[in-house]
Amino acid sequence: MNPNKPDDVHLHIDADGWCAQAQQLRSPNCDVRADGVAIDLLVIHNISLPPGQYGGPYIAQLFTNTLDCDAHPYFDQLRALRVSSHFVIRRDGSLQQFVSTLQRAWHAGVSQFGERQRCNDFSIGIELEGCDTEPFADAQYTRLCQLSRALQQAHPLLAVTGHEHIAPGRKTDPGACFDWLGYRTLWAADVPSSAHNALPPFVTVAQKTQP
Ligand SMILES: [Zn+2]
Numbered sequence: 001m002n003p004n005k006p007d008d009v010h011l012h013i014d015a016d017g018w019c020a021q022a023q024q025l026r027s028p029n030c031d032v033r034a035d036g037v038a039i040d041l042l043v044i045h046n047i048s049l050p051p052g053q054y055g056g057p058y059i060a061q062l063f064t065n066t067l068d069c070d071a072h073p074y075f076d077q078l079r080a081l082r083v084s085s086h087f088v089i090r091r092d093g094s095l096q097q098f099v100s101t102l103q104r105a106w107h108a109g110v111s112q113f114g115e116r117q118r119c120n121d122f123s124i125g126i127e128l129e130g131c132d133t134e135p136f137a138d139a140q141y142t143r144l145c146q147l148s149r150a151l152q153q154a155h156p157l158l159a160v161t162g163h164e165h166i167a168p169g170r171k172t173d174p175g176a177c178f179d180w181l182g183y184r185t186l187w188a189a190d191v192p193s194s195a196h197n198a199l200p201p202f203v204t205v206a207q208k209t210q211p
Pocket of ligand 1: 044045046107163171173
């Protein structure tokens with residue numbers, strides 16, 4: 001990643017929780033958040049369908065319940081799955097949004113952050129097209145940072161974490177190839193120096209889970 005790369009794109013999350021600059025592909029796999037719950041956690045994931053293959057329409061189809069599960073042997077196990085994420089960042093950095101940030105997307109599953117369980121209730125999920133064993137693209141970090149800044153403007157983010165950290169033993173994404181330090185450095189690079197402390201902490205240790 002090149003942290004010196006110019007980054008003058010400012011994304012915006014509107015009052016309805018949608019990013020105008022994202023391709024909107026509305027997923028039915030969402031529901032309302034409980035009244036009064038602060039949306040304060042960012043959860044980073046990776047996904048590729050089939051695993052390790054990029055560029056196809058399958059992630060979007062999975063999240064919109066339009067995936068032909070006969071199209072690839074791997075998809076057979078996805079038949080009963082009803083999942084979504086608020087955002088997907090593809091390898092070229094293009095941004096898709098499936099669920100309003102004001103609604104609950106179904107990305108984290110059984111999970112715990114600190115004392116709080118069911119992270120879907122209070123988090124925003126961002127999927128990077130990728131896998132656990134291959135570096136992510138520079139364009140993805142650039143877009144992720146643009147999106148993170150926009151989300152921080154719209155929601156009182158208290159922390160950023162990975163799916164593997166809130167569901168240890170069950171999930172492994174975004175994995176060891178995800179460059180947490182580079183992400184933080186690039187995010188901070190476009191924030192006025194006086195406001196660096198305003199970046200939410202990155203919590204990249206496995207959270208204790210209740211039995
Ligand atoms: Zn995940």
